[in-house]
Amino acid sequence: MIQMKIISEKEIIKLVSENINFREEIVVPVGEDASVFFPKQDCNIVATTDSMVLDTHFSSDISPFELGYIAAASNVSDLSAMGANPALALINLTIEKPSKEYIENLIQGYNKVFKKYPVSVIGGDTTYGPQNISMTLIGYTNHNNFMATSNAKVGDxxxxxxxxxxxxxxxxxxxxxxxxxxxxxxxxxxxxxxxxxxxxxxxxxxxxxxxxxxxxxxxxxxxxxxxxxxxxxxxxxxxxxxxxxxxxxxxxxxxxxxxxxxxxxxxxxxxxxxxxxxxxxxxxxxxxxxxxxxxxxxxxxxxxxxxxxxx
Known part of the structure; x- marks a missing residue:
């Protein structure tokens, strides 16, 4: 049985940095203590976050590609329900044995969703421990109708x-x-x-x-x-x-x-x-x-x- 080499947090950040989708509003990208972006003007900023935890949201049989895809899709879906286009993402990953292959497949999964818009990863964190992925997405809308669930009308x-x-x-x-x-x-x-x-x-x-x-x-x-x-x-x-x-x-x-x-x-x-x-x-x-x-x-x-x- 081939033993996967465990990679460090710096190596994970490097892999993420090499696979970032460009957006012009990013001033300081991933790699510093914090990222800086200049948001689009004349737009409302819409934010959402979702966590996926092993044995609560997914089982151990999930592939890293599937996990990355579903985590990204769930957040984009929340923004879509508010009429917003996704733009920026923060990703926190907790994992016990991060290998290069695992992280590369995870990135391919979320980028399958993100590249279309595109969504650019501007930061996050990695920690060793029971598997968990949390994403925060920031999007834009130029509408003021946020289609709240409190706004349905009789006859709709x-x-x-x-x-x-x-x-x-x-x-x-x-x-x-x-x-x-x-x-x-x-x-x-x-x-x-x-x-x-x-x-x-x-x-x-x-x-x-x-x-x-x-x-x-x-x-x-x-x-x-x-x-x-x-x-x-x-x-x-x-x-x-x-x-x-x-x-x-x-x-x-x-x-x-x-x-x-x-x-x-x-x-x-x-x-x-x-x-x-x-x-x-x-x-x-x-x-x-x-x-x-x-x-x-x-x-x-x-x-x-x-x-x-x-x-």
Whole structure:
């Protein structure tokens, strides 16, 4: 068995520095005690952070590429839900045995996401210990509509950006789902949407947040929710329930509400540029959360909040 050589913090910083995406607002890059950047003018600065911890968010079977990709995607998804373009990142990594190969693959994973925008890593920290990666992303938006979950209105049409249950199926098959990044859609939405959030904790948790914070009800048509046919087969064979799917997260799709007058306009705009969005329900006024299947009210429970990779 080949023993991987453990590398030092300085060597990790060197590898990160050699793989940084250039952005013109960076004044002092990685390598000093702190980085300096001159932010874009006439933009709102939007910041988010996420941590991923071994045996809580991922298992030991995850590859470094998958870990880097998912950590980056989860943060970009948060910014997308606020209508922001990602720009700068800080990464903190705790790892017991960092090898050059491991760090290179981790960098390839997060840069698979970051290079598109581009996002530039401007700092972070490395520590020896139980595996954990934490990212802080900074982005920009020139909109003042941040699509807060407290802003849904009665009569709004509810859309989602893509299929649910992909991460659920992946973990059931002992693999990991590398989500599509919905930033192109997210930065468009402030012109049309009242409210938006990413479904990192599952669709049930998302609609609950919208309902509670906006003081509205939510009506969802299960038949209209895009999903893999394998999920329907598992449900029909009583292997899983709708609650299993709806309470599971990590798909990082956007769920958003749009005023009825704007819904058709948004559909046309998305169709013209090749973006798929799916109308799945509407905001109602009774403060209840209702799921319908085959035009009948379905009994969907959300007693158990999503726990990362519980399968």
């Amino acid at each position: 049409i509810i859309f989602i950006s893509g299929p649910i249950g992909e991460s659920f199926l992946a973990r059931k098959n002992k693999s990991y789902h590398l989500p599509e990044i919905r930033n192109t859609l997210g930065v468009m939405l402030p012109e049309y949407a009242n409210c938006c959030t990413d479904m990192s904790d599952g669709i049930l948790e998302s609609v609950n947040n919208i309902s509670k914070k906006s003081h509205v009800g939510v009506k969802i048509n299960i038949d209209k929710i895009p999903r893999n046919e394998e999920l329907d087969l598992l449900i029909s064979n009583e292997k899983i329930t709708w609650e299993d799917i709806f309470n599971y997260g990590e798909d990082y799709e956007l769920i958003f509400t749009v005023k009825k007058e704007n819904a058709k306009i948004l559909k046309n705009v998305c169709s013209n540029i090749g973006l798929d969005i799916y109308e799945i329900g509407k905001i109602i006024g009774n403060n209840e959360i209702e799921f319908y299947l085959n035009n009948k009210l379905a009994d969907i429970s959300n007693k158990e909040k999503f726990e990362h990779f519980k399968l």
